[in-house]
Amino acid sequence: MIRKYITEKRSWLLLLAVLQAIIIFVAYVDSSIPLLPVLYIVMLNTLLFLAFVFLRYPRETRFYRSLEAWDQIYDLQAVVEPGSPMEQIVLEAVSAQTDRYKRESSVNYQLLESEKDELLSWIHEVKTPLTAMQLMIERLTDETLQRQLMYEWLRIHHLLDQQLHQKRIPFIRNDLFIEKVSLAPILNKEIRALKSWCISKGIGFDVDLAAEEVLTDGKWLAFMLRQLLTNAVKYSEDSDILIRSSEADGHVVLVIEDSGQGIDPRDLPRIYDKGFTSSRVRQESAATGMGLYLTRQVAEPLQIRLHAASTPGQGSVFTLTFPRENDFQRLTGM
Incomplete structure (x- = not known):
């Protein structure tokens, strides 16, 4: 000075x-x-x-x-x-x-809140015709056409689901309900949702849950698993996806392993960046670069540690390490 x-x-x-x-x-x-x-x-x-x-x-x-x-x-x-x-x-x-900035920021905040509410309302309204479309697709007798339409339906469904949760993530801490959650029902529900896609690609699931319960929010955990399982199915062909859980040092560890095309080592540090798409799949229109980004955004408030390992041409392994009960007690001051 x-x-x-x-x-x-x-x-x-x-x-x-x-x-x-x-x-x-x-x-x-x-x-x-x-x-x-x-x-x-x-x-x-x-x-x-x-x-x-x-x-x-x-x-x-x-x-x-x-x-x-x-x-x-x-x-x-x-x-x-x-x-x-x-x-x-x-x-x-x-x-x-x-004072001028206060007024402008207040107006902009109200506009953003209004647009967010309108978007969420639109997403919920679109779900109704999507459900009707799913029932129509299931009644088709042409199996090839049915599989193709179901694949496109799943893409729309997951994109809407991502958009819905993306708008909710900034307020996730107000929406958390931490409790003991059983992994099996959540995994079974997400696997069933991908059944038609997995059948068309010849993909199966090998599930071994040595540790069955985790401390987390069931709804947000389901969203995380949905992104990881969708990615595993999207980039795999004619192989099994291995899902196993175990306990280590008081932490439950959930591993999702696929035998797909894998991730380039240069891309691995950036896979959680918003909008990043791997150089191996850059030409694929199905890649949005949002799935893993949103997964990381949800993992942080849930105190879940994410780790990814991959070998190009051999597949990828995503590991979720869940917190112990004491971790949440220190976080909340209980």
Whole structure:
């Protein structure tokens, strides 16, 4: 701050230096004026000025230091009262701008909330005709056409499901209900939803749940498993998907392993980035780059650790490590 203060006052400092130089020059040129007393006066003026600057510095920078430390959260209470008319002008300008930003942000927030509510309402309304379409597709006698239509129906269904949960994720902590949840019913439901797609691709499931219960929110866990199982089926052909659970150091560990095309090692650190699609599947229109991103977003508040390992051409392994009960107690302060 002192460097900025000196820069701000440099024109005044330069004026003082020029005035003192003129006095010395006049005394030097005019032999009737003794030079030594003049130098003494100049030295006293300089010392007096430096003392004045030293005393005035805290007072003149107090307002600007508080403004510099202001966290810009639209609350000007942390900014001290101005001590000069110029500081008052600055404060009034900042206050006016802050009020305008408050109004604009309030309007934008209301618009976003309105659009979110409309989108959620639309998604729920679309689910009704989607359910009717599913019943119609199941009645088709042409099995090839039925499989093709069911695949497209599943894509639409999962895209809508992703959009619905994406809008809810910012408020997920208000929606959590942590309890002991059985893995088998959730996995069976998600596997059944993918049955027609798996049959058309010759994919089966090998499920071995040595640890059957986990501490989590069942609804959000189902969403996470839906994304992981959908990815496993999407990138696999004529193979089994292995699902197994075990307990290690008080944590339940759930492993989902497929024998699909795998993930390039260069892409592995970025698979949870929003909108990222692997370079191996970049040309596939089915890839949105949102599934794993949303999975990671849900895993964080659930205290679930996600780990991915993959070998190109051999498949991928996703590991979910669930928290112990003590982890949630420390988190909530219970």
